[in-house]
Amino acid sequence: MAIVVQKYGGSSVGDAEKIKNVARRIAAAKDKGNEVVAVVSAMGDTTDELVELAYSVTDLPGEREFDVLLSTGEIVSSTLLAMALRAMGYEAISLSGAQAGIRTDAAYSRARIVGVDPVRIVKELDKGRIVIVAGFQGITEEMDTTTLGRGGSDTTAVALAVSLGAEVCQIYTDVEGVYTADPRLVPEAKKLAEIGYEEMLELASYGAKVMHPRAVELGELFNMPIMVASSFTDSPGTLIHGGETMEVRNKVTSIAHDLDVAKITVVGVPDRPGIAAAIFEPLAKANISIDTIVQNASINNITDLTFTVAKSQLRKAMEKVGPIAKSIGAGECVSDAKMGKVTIVGTGMQNTPGFAARMFSALSEKGINIQLISTSEIRITCIIDEEGVKDAVKALHRAFELEE
């Protein structure tokens, strides 16, 4: 019998009716003769409510306690889902991350999976049971509960699929798959039947909310095909895989965008070795994630350094950068919180001329000014004004003929 690992997100199990709906989907997979393991997130806003509860007690909840607290959300939803299946006449059992053998390091709130011991899962599958696993959580060597941070339940699902030798990991969510652009911005956007790991990684990293990059990376590492589909419809989703067909298409696959971008420019930076480290090391220590960094060509050994951060981190970043700029003899620091990012992702970009030119001219035709550019082998990203993002995505979708 084939083992199928499914994952259902928080919006798919938001209330009793939705839980019953998910139970019916799981039952259908079982009825087809599969051995089914379903990973589940916490119901709807549960995690937010638990966070609020912690902060009602203290501004500084310890990470260890915080993880134990948050892990209860997934335990609740996993038991309810098992109950719903049992009520339908199926043998089902819920397992916590610990019981499912998800072993992690002790980096609370962002733990990494160090191994999976699915002994108990296999034992339950052998009894003919459907196994429901609480996502997003694991256990340390010391038997302490951890949570996996963002994208945690997706990561749990892919890790279990790998360790159980599943044929595919099915991620059920509130969208129908990966599109050529966000359908809310571009109504004519098309659902992709398949996409390569690398392209999906770039899309996820540059604003596509469908899946967290981390789970895609894990899928790529172990070559585990991931099917992303809707938990509310039966339409086929998008298969993320590493198949050969991906590599030869030489074509833009999808447009990602991100509105959570703020820009900081340090003016008049003396261009000498070690200056970048002097600026970015203190930011890294303050847990501020830097995204794109651009440094202009230096004139008279003076340059401008521009980088982007998430909007929520702008204030903290500016507080750090101001004193640093002074200490290295640079000029003022300027910030702009109203930035956005558009990205085209596709295979073979570096070998095929014209992608960049076509992107830039599509944006310029719409009067959109490009402020920063960054590229990879399969991606070109332009930082532009926030207000231009919607038009930019539409224009790029048309320019690369993605509606066809």
Added chain:
Amino acid sequence: MAIVVQKYGGSSVGDAEKIKNVARRIAAAKDKGNEVVAVVSAMGDTTDELVELAYSVTDLPGEREFDVLLSTGEIVSSTLLAMALRAMGYEAISLSGAQAGIRTDAAYSRARIVGVDPVRIVKELDKGRIVIVAGFQGITEEMDTTTLGRGGSDTTAVALAVSLGAEVCQIYTDVEGVYTADPRLVPEAKKLAEIGYEEMLELASYGAKVMHPRAVELGELFNMPIMVASSFTDSPGTLIHGGETMEVRNKVTSIAHDLDVAKITVVGVPDRPGIAAAIFEPLAKANISIDTIVQNASINNITDLTFTVAKSQLRKAMEKVGPIAKSIGAGECVSDAKMGKVTIVGTGMQNTPGFAARMFSALSEKGINIQLISTSEIRITCIIDEEGVKDAVKALHRAFELEE
């Protein structure tokens, strides 16, 4: 250093402010130089809410899943309490029942503790930490979560106190201790400084809500002194212990009452061997708890059989008893849902004449009719009309001079 085990009930940790209050009390115990282990129940109505959630999904939640679901309530409160202590600058760590080493049988929803392996607790205490344990839960040999049923957190606390060799188990609740009668009925009721295990057991079994009989029994078995006190005041509570002073007082200690009583009489029962079993075995199988049973002396081999059940079980009991009565050739079944119970508890009752007489005359002076009587070595219980209970408790409190 002395080990102190404390337990805080759901009403003591009902919200963030109350959790901080409990944290301060735990900190005070630590400041006195003790090693402190605190067992905690789920916050306020959490357990009821989780029960409701389960029944929103199915009318038949499986026991195993139900236990896992309910156990999250105590995990949440234990983490919040540990956070509150850490915020106050104390090293504190929360442990689940499993981590605390509470091993149980697999009788879900009413599991019995089969052993305690407090290795992890001792390790954390050795590090100077305060240990917060999620009450009401344990783990089976198969590493499945169980709950201990009614009085579960009290039982957890007493079991931990025994296994850790604590000097005393402190149960903090929303009352100040054990009284000579319910102070809401008898304003002049006095708080007892101490009481014996046996008396407390009878009081708890016959309506006093202070503690569940089960935890008292465990305390008696291992001779662990239990201090019951309020979590909201600093007044000394009541010490439940097995000291010698208890045995020689020959005096009524306290009056218990219970309004949750319904009466069923089977009229005209043929008095032959096996008839009681024929009636009560089917009731036991239907999980109906029978309390007092009284059978009148038989006339012409025909007798009346009367017994009491909880009000909530009356309908179910009547549905069972009707057909049974027919099948054994008895007459009709009569029920009365408006019954109550008053109980006097004290040492040496059987050896000291006059207790029963004094009780009956106190009730008769108030015009209260006694319908059934049951006794033990240290207890006399009268079943009376519900409406007479309040007056009965007052009259008995006066008759046995408990206000002095």
